[in-house]
Amino acid sequence: xxxxTADDLDKDQLDQLHAATTKASEACLELKKLCxxxxxxxxxxxxxxxxxxxxxxxxxxxxxxIIGFWIADSFxxxxxxxxxxxxxxxxxxxxxxxxxxxxxxxxxGKVKPWRAAFNASMAYYLILALLFVVAAWAYVVGWLDG
Numbered sequence: 001x002x003x004x005t006a007d008d009l010d011k012d013q014l015d016q017l018h019a020a021t022t023k024a025s026e027a028c029l030e031l032k033k034l035c036x037x038x039x040x041x042x043x044x045x046x047x048x049x050x051x052x053x054x055x056x057x058x059x060x061x062x063x064x065x066i067i068g069f070w071i072a073d074s075f076x077x078x079x080x081x082x083x084x085x086x087x088x089x090x091x092x093x094x095x096x097x098x099x100x101x102x103x104x105x106x107x108x109g110k111v112k113p114w115r116a117a118f119n120a121s122m123a124y125y126l127i128l129a130l131l132f133v134v135a136a137w138a139y140v141v142g143w144l145d146g
Contacts, residue, residue: 006097010090017087024080028073032124035069039128054144059136063129070117070125078116085110 004012039062046061047054095101138144 007094010094014087014090017083017090021080021083021087024076024083027076028080028121031069031073031076035066035073035125035128038065038069054135054139056136056139059132059139062132063136066125066128066132070122070129073122073125074113074117077119077121078111078113081111081116 042061042065043058046058049057135144
């Protein structure tokens with residue numbers, strides 16, 4: 001009876017890393033949904049402390065919620081990309097053993113924290129923040145008097 005082969009061990013490790021990467025990806029999506037869900041109650045609570053009209057605190061609170069979720073999502077994205085990066089050398093080992101060209105192995109550039117915070121998947125937070133900034137500007141110029 002023989003033990004597991006190097007391919008078996010690499011496959012097990014890839015499966016575990018893939019599962020962790022999938023969980024991190026799901027966390028990113030859940031953070032986006034939770035951000036949208038939290039914005040309405042935060043606005044209601046902040047407005048209830050005032051005269052039930054929009055005010056600077058409403059816009060500041062909204063922006064703080066968006067920025068907080070943006071940072072949390074950036075961390076999730078960063079670690080998701082790091083996990084993917086850990087998979088690359090394993091795929092290269094397997095490709096070398098099987099005689100498969102490395103061009104068939106997925107490539108993943110190194111992710112830096114700045115890139116994790118500002119990428120296409122974070123456009124959601126940028127759009128939300130811009131909407132809040134535009135609403136705050138409209139309030140300042142008197143278009144949202146309440």
